[in-house]
Every structure is written in structure tokens, then in C-alpha cells.
Amino acid sequence: MSISQDSIIHVSKLVKRYSELLAIDHLSLEVRAGEIFGFLGPNGSGKTTTINCILQLLSYDKGEISLFGEEMTPTRYDLKRRIGIVPQEVAVYDELTVRENIDAFCALYVSNGKERKALVNEAIDFVGLGEFVNFRPRKLSGGLKRRLNIACGIAHKPELIFLDEPTVAVDPQSRNAILEGIERLNAEGATVVYTSHYMEEVEQICSRVLIMDSGREVAQGTVDELKAMIGMGERIRVECASLDDALLGAVQALPSVRSAAIKEGALVVECTSGSHNLTDVLGVLSSTSTAYGRVWSEPPTLNDVFLEITGKALRDEA
Amino acid sequence: MWDNFKYTLLSIVRNPALLFWPLGFPIILSTLFSFMFANLDESFQLQPVALGVVQDETYESAFGLDDTLRSFDGSAADSEQHFFDLTYYAAEDEAETATAEGAIDGYVIVADGAPVLRISAAGLSNERRLNLTTVTMVLDGYVRVLNEIETVMEEDPTLLLDDSAQAMVAELVNQGSQPTDEDIEALVQYVTAQGTPDVIAGFQTDAVRTEKLKLTKTDPDSSARYYYALLGMAAGMGMHIAYEVVSAFMAQKSPLGARRTLAGMSRWRMLVSSLAASWLAAFSCLAIGMAYMHFVVDVDFGDRAVPCLFALGLSSLAFCALGSLIATFNLSGNLCVAITTVLAFFAGLYGQASQRIADLIAIVYPGLAALNPVRQTAQLFYSLLYYDSLDPYLHICAVLTVMAAAFATVAVLRMRRQRYAYL
Ligand SMILES: Nc1ncnc2c1ncn2[C@@H]1O[C@H](COP(=O)(O)OP(=O)(O)OP(=O)(O)O)[C@@H](O)[C@H]1O
Ligand SMILES: [Mg+2]
Numbered sequence A: 001m002s003i004s005q006d007s008i009i010h011v012s013k014l015v016k017r018y019s020e021l022l023a024i025d026h027l028s029l030e031v032r033a034g035e036i037f038g039f040l041g042p043n044g045s046g047k048t049t050t051i052n053c054i055l056q057l058l059s060y061d062k063g064e065i066s067l068f069g070e071e072m073t074p075t076r077y078d079l080k081r082r083i084g085i086v087p088q089e090v091a092v093y094d095e096l097t098v099r100e101n102i103d104a105f106c107a108l109y110v111s112n113g114k115e116r117k118a119l120v121n122e123a124i125d126f127v128g129l130g131e132f133v134n135f136r137p138r139k140l141s142g143g144l145k146r147r148l149n150i151a152c153g154i155a156h157k158p159e160l161i162f163l164d165e166p167t168v169a170v171d172p173q174s175r176n177a178i179l180e181g182i183e184r185l186n187a188e189g190a191t192v193v194y195t196s197h198y199m200e201e202v203e204q205i206c207s208r209v210l211i212m213d214s215g216r217e218v219a220q221g222t223v224d225e226l227k228a229m230i231g232m233g234e235r236i237r238v239e240c241a242s243l244d245d246a247l248l249g250a251v252q253a254l255p256s257v258r259s260a261a262i263k264e265g266a267l268v269v270e271c272t273s274g275s276h277n278l279t280d281v282l283g284v285l286s287s288t289s290t291a292y293g294r295v296w297s298e299p300p301t302l303n304d305v306f307l308e309i310t311g312k313a314l315r316d317e318a
Numbered sequence B: 001m002w003d004n005f006k007y008t009l010l011s012i013v014r015n016p017a018l019l020f021w022p023l024g025f026p027i028i029l030s031t032l033f034s035f036m037f038a039n040l041d042e043s044f045q046l047q048p049v050a051l052g053v054v055q056d057e058t059y060e061s062a063f064g065l066d067d068t069l070r071s072f073d074g075s076a077a078d079s080e081q082h083f084f085d086l087t088y089y090a091a092e093d094e095a096e097t098a099t100a101e102g103a104i105d106g107y108v109i110v111a112d113g114a115p116v117l118r119i120s121a122a123g124l125s126n127e128r129r130l131n132l133t134t135v136t137m138v139l140d141g142y143v144r145v146l147n148e149i150e151t152v153m154e155e156d157p158t159l160l161l162d163d164s165a166q167a168m169v170a171e172l173v174n175q176g177s178q179p180t181d182e183d184i185e186a187l188v189q190y191v192t193a194q195g196t197p198d199v200i201a202g203f204q205t206d207a208v209r210t211e212k213l214k215l216t217k218t219d220p221d222s223s224a225r226y227y228y229a230l231l232g233m234a235a236g237m238g239m240h241i242a243y244e245v246v247s248a249f250m251a252q253k254s255p256l257g258a259r260r261t262l263a264g265m266s267r268w269r270m271l272v273s274s275l276a277a278s279w280l281a282a283f284s285c286l287a288i289g290m291a292y293m294h295f296v297v298d299v300d301f302g303d304r305a306v307p308c309l310f311a312l313g314l315s316s317l318a319f320c321a322l323g324s325l326i327a328t329f330n331l332s333g334n335l336c337v338a339i340t341t342v343l344a345f346f347a348g349l350y351g352q353a354s355q356r357i358a359d360l361i362a363i364v365y366p367g368l369a370a371l372n373p374v375r376q377t378a379q380l381f382y383s384l385l386y387y388d389s390l391d392p393y394l395h396i397c398a399v400l401t402v403m404a405a406a407f408a409t410v411a412v413l414r415m416r417r418q419r420y421a422y423l
Helices: A047-054 A098-107 A113-127 A142-154 A172-187 A199-205 A223-229 A245-253 A277-287 A302-310 B002-013 B016-044 B057-061 B065-070 B092-101 B126-155 B163-174 B181-193 B198-216 B220-247 B255-261 B267-297 B305-327 B334-346 B352-364 B366-370 B373-386 B391-415
Strands: A007-018 A021-032 A036-040 A062-067 A083-086 A160-164 A191-196 A208-213 A216-221 A232-240 A257-263 A266-272 A292-298 B049-054 B084-089 B106-111 B114-119
Touching: A007 A047, A021 A047, A021 A062, A021 A191, A021 A208, A021 A216, A036 A047, A036 A172, A036 A199, A047 A062, A047 A160, A047 A191, A083 A142, A098 A113, A098 A142, A098 B002, A113 A142, A113 A172, A142 A160, A142 A172, A160 A172, A172 A191, A172 A199, A191 A199, A199 A302, A208 A223, A208 A302, A216 A223, A216 A302, A223 A302, A232 A277, A232 A302, A245 A257, A245 A266, A245 A277, A257 A277, A266 A277, A277 A292, B002 B016, B002 B220, B002 B267, B016 B220, B016 B267, B049 B065, B049 B092, B049 B126, B057 B065, B057 B106, B065 B084, B065 B126, B084 B092, B092 B106, B092 B114, B106 B126, B114 B126, B163 B181, B220 B267, B220 B305, B220 B334, B220 B373, B267 B305, B267 B391, B305 B334, B305 B373, B305 B391, B334 B352, B334 B373, B352 B366, B373 B391
Parallel strands: A036 A191, A036 A208, A083 A160, A160 A191, B049 B084, B049 B106
Antiparallel strands: A007 A021, A007 A062, A208 A216, A232 A266, A232 A292, A257 A266, B106 B114
């Protein structure tokens, strides 16, 4: 087993069973220093289980796991101190205020009180909980609780941060703030493992992505690599006044068109990757003198990648 | 570690549900106990009995009976000994009428050579009936002393005489010749003039007094015992605090536990700081409970308040360690309450039946009883109050220390395993 110099997480052929259920099936992955590594998969695909195995919270049946180039065991407190965790479920002390909570978690890593005070303040600003520092968690809304959950995991400025679906139940505005914050942490030097089933988020911030399904790796690579893998270009939608099979046939005959269909009064064309797909499609419409209204052109999404490989949608488009 | 201690303590103090058992429980129960025992004490408060005496010839001839009764009459006795207010009647029917009218509670008459108490069957409250038992006791004591004297008289009558009378007898016997009539007359006159000899008088009051103490005062041990067992139980309730606190860093118990397991603090540091916080909280509850018992309920802790507090500290430490150990298993926190409740039964908290079972087990299986920390705690208080020597106390302290150390050690050993098959 060779581990590259800047490998922060190295997992090799991990197998984890929950009695009958095979939750992780020979999963291998590598996270390098400075990456934002995305873990993408539908519910129950094994993202959380993988993280818990990496962190030695769960026992596993097979596989090798090393962190920062060293073998990870439950008692490697030196390694644990370099890690920050934002668990999927909000896990904070109900009896402590926002500030106390952040300080209590930070104190598990940083013992110097003065240093910690600065870190806690920074974390409070980071998640924008300044007005709520004296609130107890039960008085916070779901989204604010999530932000507290994040602050508790990152206050001690870890080198490696695991964020397990941190944006669930967070409004779009705060979600953007969180994503930007994660990019900022990354820019400051932290390596990030980011779990989500919102592919837009993953696409937006992750430098590399692992897509999993049913405990198995579906694909791994940069977003562009993944998209190239399925050879899909943009999806074009055109509102047309009238549509007929002849037109459809003409569109389908274009060399760069993978499929064309009529959906809800619009022409939907999926193209292979190429540079002038939109011009080609619109050219056909003009040449048949078909009047058309609005036009959309969407680049392929990771959902398309997932759909392409597994034959099912990553998540309901809601 | 200090910060973990601080925040753990803070989270305990802000959780009223955690403090209810160890703090509220002893205060509420000891208040209840105090009401229960107060009623009991009142019913045992002696009210002097309005007692009639049928002063006929047989009464007059009953040796020392009148003296005995009078010694408990209000006119003669001090308040401790004031059992009766005597009224004399010349004949039984007068006394009977007075009883029926309620002027007296009952009357004493000498019949067939022995004094008996007669009361009207109806119309007596339980309380007054209870008071009348003192009359029976005094009469029983009198009869016993009388029998005693008769026996002595049969064996060596001179023992009944006081020193100077005995000297007179000895002189008469030793002078070698037959004593003259005058000599004997002088002796008889002397003895008669003395009235009831001291020996007999002493006999009478002793016999009655011991009886009185036993029957009329609540045994001082019996109520204190409940309070001590209650403190032991409260110490046991403190176990629940440690359980919750330790559960909060057990990965399989909660997301918070999982998160803290992933932190960069070793298990034993977590345990020590959390145990210290829960112990401090539990001990403070107990100290407050004890202060409440002492100052409000008036429970006697003797003059050894410091070793009493130390006893509480040690016993809550043992319980907190046990609570931590339970938290390392996949067991509910209610188990802590259940365990304490059962242990308290075997420490005799639930009344006399449970006390008897507790004592029986202590005799038959002393080892088993020694393993009951609730009982040990109660015993710690006993040992402080009823022994002059500190040895038994120190012995129990040693037992509790060993328990605490054993529980904590097993807990930390179990905690070292942090990888779970399921979460
Ligand atoms: N404690 C457990 N016991 C048994 N099966 C479990 C347990 N925890 C998870 N699983 C199963 O393991 C599989 C992977 O679960 P996991 O929580 O890792 O998925 P996930 O990708 O994190 O999903 P989500 O997006 O819903 O968080 C699922 O099929 C789940 O049912
Ligand atoms: Mg998950």
C-alpha cells in the first residue's frame, strides 16, 4: 500500500456490515491535503457509516484506514486533536448556552483559556450566532441549531474537518453563508470532507467528489472528470408553439444529440459534450420555421452522472 | 480537564430532573417521616391517669402498695414520675360510679391478695387506654417486687433489714445467751419505725422505671434509623447523576456521546473530570439534605458532624462510581433508581418488616449485606453515633473506598473500548 505524501485520509478496501446488511462494500478513497472532498450519495448509501469508520467510532470488518499518514486507532488522541467533526445530527449540550457549548467543545482540544476565547468568538462570528450567544439550544430554530452544531466542530481550527450534511434544514441564505465559510476554512488551510445529497452544493465547493450508492463507490474524481465520464453535454429546453414528430426526428438526427423528447409543451434535448449544441438545435428549429419562445440551456449535473451510472435519481428534485 | 469538569457541573446544576432524586427526595421523605414520627411521639406522651383507689382493709394490709402508688402521684413525684392523680374511695361501688361517670379512668382494688386495675369497658379513647398501661406496669412491678421480697424472706430474712437493724440482730445472736423480750421488742420497734426498707423501695422504682423507658418512649434508634437509611438512599440516587454525565460521553448512548468520543481527550480524563463533577453535585445534595434533617427535622447526628459529612462524601463517591459503571453498559438510567430502591429495602428503609429482613440478611450473609452501599452508608452513621471507638466507622469507610475504586476501575476499563458495531 503506497500512501502519497500529502494524503490526509487514506481508506483501502473498507468493509462494514451491520449484521446482515452490507453497509460498506470494499470502499477505497483518498483525500489529499487542501481538498474539499465531497461525499455524495442518496439516503442510506453509507456516507455517515464511512465517516464513523474512518474516525474509529464503528468497528469494521475489513480495510485499512490511516489519517495524516498514520494508522488510525481509537486511542490516537494526537490525531483526533487535529480533526473537527460536525455530525449529521445536532449534538450539543442542552443545558449550556451557545457560547458555553462552543467553549466546552473547544476546551476538549484547546486548554489555554485566553487562546480559546479568541477562537470561540471567531467561531461565533463564523456562523453568525452573535445575537444568540446566551441562548440555550432549545430556544434556537432548527437552522440556528445547525449553525451551532457547525461552530462546535470547527472552533478549535482543525486541520481536517468532517461535515456530515451540515446544511440540512438551513435556509438558502444561511446555506450560502455556510458554504462560503467552508471555502474560507479551506482557504485557510483546512482539508474538508463534505457530505451531502445536495449535488449543487457539492458541485459548488468540492474539488473532488466520491459518489456512492449502497455502500459502493459509483464514481470518484473532480466534478469535471465525472461529467466527462458520462460524456453528457448540456440539456436544452425550448418552449415551442407547435411540435411534431418530424421536428423531433430532425433534432434527434443531429450528431451531438443523445436524446430528444417533448415534455410539457417544451422540447427537451440532451446533448453530448460539444461546443455548439445550442446553435445546432436552434438551427433546426429555424430551418423548419418553428416558432419558439423561451430557451434554457443547463450544463449536466452530478445527478445526471448518478442517473447515468446507477439508473436512478440521486434525490427527488424538490 | 478543568473545563470539562466545569461544564459538566454546569450542565448538572441546570438540569432539575437530575437533581430531583438526590436532593428533593430526601427532603420530601424526611419531612414526611418527621410528621409520621411526630404523631407517634405524641401518642406516646404520657398523660397522668386519673386513678381511683379502693382504700379498704385489704388495700391497707397490702404491704407497701400505697407507698408505691403514692410515689407516682402528682403530689409526691416529680414530673418524670407523675403517672397518676390518685383519688381514694372507701368502697368499690363508689369507685365504680366515679369510673362510670368519667371522673376517673379506672381504679385499683386489692382482690384475692393481689392488686388489680378495673376500668370501664366503654368510653375510653385509645390514648387513655394506652395511658392506663402505666398502671398495669406499676402494679406488675409491685407484684414482682413483692414476690421477690417473699423469696428473700424465705431464704434469709435479715437481708431485708438495713445495716443498723442487721447489726442489732448480729449482736443478739452473738451475745451467746437467749435474747431477752426487751431486746426483741426494741428490734421490732426499730424495724417498724423504718417503714419500707430502702432495699425494697429501690427495688420498686427500678422495676417500674426500666419498664417505663422501654414502653413509653419511641426507641431512639428506631426513627433515626429511617433517616440514616434515607441518606444512604439519597446517596444512591446520586448514582443517577453520574450515570447521565458519563452517558453523555459514551458513543453508543447519544450523538453528543459519539461526538465527545471523537474529541482529543482521553477516556480516563473524561471519566475523572465527569466523575468529580457528578460527585460534587451529588455530595452537595446530600449535604443539603443532611443539613435539612439536622436543622429542620431535628435528627440527631451527635457531635460528629464532620465525620458524618465525610461518610456522605465517601458513600456518594462509591455510588457515582457505580453510576459511571452502569453507564458503560447499554442500560437505562432508570436502572439506577431501581437499584437504589432495592438496596434501600435491604437497608431497612421501608418499615419494620424490611428492617427485620435487612438485619436477618446481615446475620446470615454478612458478606452480602456488606456489599450493599446503602446499608453501609446507614451503618456509617450508626457506627459514629453508637460507638465511642472510630474503628467500625473506619472499617466501613475502607469498604466504601474499595467499592468506589473497584467500580471506577471497571468503568474505565470498559470505556477504553470505543469502537462499536452499531451506533
Ligand atoms: N445502527 C445501525 N444498525 C443497522 N443498520 C444501520 C445502522 N446505521 C445505519 N445503518 C444502515 O446502514 C446503511 C448506511 O447508513 P448511513 O447512515 O451510513 O447512510 P447515509 O449515507 O449517511 O445516509 P443519510 O443521507 O440518510 O444520512 C443504511 O442502509 C442504514 O440503514
Ligand atoms: Mg448520514
